[in-house]
Amino acid sequence: MKLLKELKYVESHEWVKVEGSKAYIGITDYAQDHLGEVVYAELPEVGATVEKGDQFVVLESVKAASDVYAPLSGTIVEVNEELADSPEKINESPYDAWFAVIEMSNPDETQSLLTSEDYEKICE
């Protein structure tokens, strides 16, 4: 399982990259491996607001649809349009294949995110 030290993580297998007031969200290598080949990613709309814990992305593998939860509250300011035509990037390169950028409405929520070490223990 590949993990990047500089990222933050959520128990529900999302990764978070914080840049100022913005946060990039994707799923971990562990999660993509468990999902199997992703064939469709349903992304949120730019401008939508999400609360921490909301289901905001749906990933469809050949077998099933899986929900992805927003790790932080805020407004969606950008989505990764590339994934619409190339959902396989989520399997090939999960830490590059971000789904959306959230402009955080409550940056304190980042305190509850996990370090790569903490997350690794959960996956064991």
Add this chain to the structure above:
Amino acid sequence: MKTTPLYEKHLELKGKIIDFGGWNLPVEYSGIILEHEAVRSKAGLFDVSHMGEITVKGEDAEKYLQMIVTNDISVLADNQIAYTTMCYEDGGVVDDLLVYKYSSTDYLLVVNASNTEKDYEWLNNNALGNIKIKNVSLDYAQLALQGPEAQAILQKLVNENLDEIEFYHFKSDVNVGGISALLSRTGYTGEDGFELYFASSEGPKMWDMLLEAGKENGIVPVGLGARDTLRFEAALPLYGHEIDKDVTPLEAGLGFCVKLSKNNFIGRNTLSEQKASGLKRKLVGFEMLGRGIPRNRYEVHSDGKKIGYVTTGSYSPTLKKNIGLALVDAEYAKEKTPIEIVIRNKNVKAEVIKKPFYTKKYKK
């Protein structure tokens, strides 16, 4: 949880194990799409030992089975196989199964794993005449070897000429690398191939032999995930999806195995009436025009109302499109009819298309 004789092999090969109707079985090894493509282009090996096997023997075996199943098995030659449904009085399907005929007094039924006990009870409750019904599921391991290279691979392990086993025929007591097996030219992928039945204790040895023999042919082990996408592209029905106790074989497009002309059988009256008065629902194929993947039991809409439901839907690895099968009101069954699939509360455009989605490559 039940395991097949191949369980340790699945773990060794790093199969992703899931609970499949109470059985620990691999959903995939190398990836569903990869495995799917290997079966279409080369060969795949499936552990289907969870399937149920029931023997029916005795002087009234033929008469009894004619009454139990919808297809006409009196026309079978010895060593021939029939695909059939077995119905309730109201025409709903108890199960779909294969009937292997050794002789008119000796048959082997191969049934769906999750239905084995229900079927066994149904068979016993409707028993007639001089017959013996026995559930022998645990005695057998079953492997399916499927794909254009299947015959070449199996031929390496047997002396007899496999060309002599025709489509939907079988040969018993064949020596496969030292293991006695029944070989049938059957399968559920839309490809040419064989199913092998043999003593469950020989499971791991047979599995290893076939994988080794097929190495240079590009064989891969295949899990339940690709088994489902393969049978789905070929529009082969799956119990609990296209057929179940609330769907008749006629509605599911399985009229070819409902022989209303033969003598009485369970469900005949209802099925005759249904045929005479015209089908109200039909199973259709469809293609998504909008984005999204249809799944089992999603609603199908048209003209702002519900007209049916999805029975199976998936990304098709061969066609590289999102397609599905749906049971819809008959008036919407024509090709090119615009329909909508409700995906997470959104109506997404789709269109009725011809099925099967993939032309079967059986060796006739």
